Amino acid sequence: MAIVGNAKFKYMKKIILVVSLLIIVFAGLYLAANYQRSPRTGREKLAVVTTIFPLYDFAKAIGGDRAEVSLLLPPGVESHSFEPKPSDVAEINMADIFIYTGSFMEPWAEDIIQGTDKQNLEVVDASNGITLIPGVFHDEDEPAGSNDPHIWLDFTNDQQIIQTITAAFSAQDPKNATYYEARAVTYQESLKTLDSQYQTTLANCASREVVYGGHYAFGYLARRYNLEYLAAQGVSPDAEPTAQDLINLVDQIKNNNIKYVFYEELSSPKVAETIAQETDTKMLLLNAAHNLSREDLAASKTFLQVMEENLNNLKTGLRCN
Numbered sequence: 001m002a003i004v005g006n007a008k009f010k011y012m013k014k015i016i017l018v019v020s021l022l023i024i025v026f027a028g029l030y031l032a033a034n035y036q037r038s039p040r041t042g043r044e045k046l047a048v049v050t051t052i053f054p055l056y057d058f059a060k061a062i063g064g065d066r067a068e069v070s071l072l073l074p075p076g077v078e079s080h081s082f083e084p085k086p087s088d089v090a091e092i093n094m095a096d097i098f099i100y101t102g103s104f105m106e107p108w109a110e111d112i113i114q115g116t117d118k119q120n121l122e123v124v125d126a127s128n129g130i131t132l133i134p135g136v137f138h139d140e141d142e143p144a145g146s147n148d149p150h151i152w153l154d155f156t157n158d159q160q161i162i163q164t165i166t167a168a169f170s171a172q173d174p175k176n177a178t179y180y181e182a183r184a185v186t187y188q189e190s191l192k193t194l195d196s197q198y199q200t201t202l203a204n205c206a207s208r209e210v211v212y213g214g215h216y217a218f219g220y221l222a223r224r225y226n227l228e229y230l231a232a233q234g235v236s237p238d239a240e241p242t243a244q245d246l247i248n249l250v251d252q253i254k255n256n257n258i259k260y261v262f263y264e265e266l267s268s269p270k271v272a273e274t275i276a277q278e279t280d281t282k283m284l285l286l287n288a289a290h291n292l293s294r295e296d297l298a299a300s301k302t303f304l305q306v307m308e309e310n311l312n313n314l315k316t317g318l319r320c321n
C-alpha cells in the first residue's frame with residue numbers, strides 16, 4: 001500500500017506542476033497580449049499621428065478625449081511635396097497609431113513604415129477597402145498606373161475610412177472600444193447628412209461643369225454628384241499647366257457660358273486668376289482640405305465645415321436652385 005500511495009503522491013505532484021506551468025504560461029501570454037494591445041505604458045491617451053488634415057479631423061472625432069492626435073503637416077504647408085523631418089519620424093515611432101492616405105498621396109510614408117518598430121505601432125493605410133480611380137495624366141510626373149489619391153473627397157469613402165480608423169483604435173485600446181465605436185456612429189451620421197445635402201443641392205444647376213484653376217483634386221466628388229470636372233493641372237500640383245491646357249479651359253468656359261472659376265486652397269490662385277481675367281468670370285474657393293491655414297487650424301475648423309462651405313460655393317458657381 002505504501003508503494004502505491006507513494007506513486008499516487010508522485011503522480012499528483014506531477015499534475016500540480018503541469019497545471020502551475022500552464023497557469024504561468026497563460027498568464028504570461030495574457031499579460032503580453034494586453035501589454036501590446038493597450039496604449040504604451042505610462043500614457044493615459046492613445047497617441048495618434050496623421051499625415052493630412054482629413055485624417056487628423058476624423059481621428060480627433062473618433063478619439064475624443066481618449067486620444068492625442070497630431071497632424072504631421074505644419075499649418076499651411078502643401079501636402080503633395082511634403083518631406084518629413086527626422087523629428088517627424090521619431091514622433092511616428094513613439095506613437096500607438098500612424099494613419100496615412102496611401103502610397104499615391106504620401107509616397108514618402110512607405111520608407112518611414114519600413115523603419116518603424118512594428119511591435120507597438122499600428123500602421124493604418126486609410127485607402128484600405130476603397131476603390132481608387134485612375135489619375136489624370138497631364139505630365140510625366142504622373143506615370144501610367146498612378147491613381148487619384150484624393151479619396152476623402154467622396155463622403156462614402158470617408159465612411160469606410162472612419163471604419164478603418166475605428167477598428168485600429170479599438171485594437172490598440174480595447175478598453176475604450178465602445179467609446180470609439182459610439183463616436184464613429186455619430187460621425188457616420190454627419191457624413192450621410194452631408195452627402196444628402198450635396199445630392200439635393202446639386203440636383204438642379206444651370207451648369208454641371210466645375211472649372212478648377214488648380215490640380216486635379218475633385219475627381220471623386222465630381223463622379224459622386226455627376227458633375228464634369230476640368231482642372232488646369234494633374235493630380236499633383238507640382239507641374240505648371242501648359243499654354244494649351246489653359247487655351248482649352250478658356251474655350252470651354254466661353255463656349256459653355258460658364259460664370260465662375262474655382263481656385264484651390266493654400267497655393268497661389270495665379271492660374272485661376274489668369275483664366276478668370278481671360279474669360280471675364282468670377283472666382284470662388286473650392287477647398288480640397290489637404291491641409292488648413294494656421295488661422296483655420298487655430299479656430300478648430302472641421303472637415304465638415306470646409307465641405308459645407310464648398311457646397312455653398314458650388315451652389316453659387318453652378319447656379320443651382
Ligand SMILES: [Zn+2]
Binds near residue numbers: 150236
Ligand atoms: Zn492634391
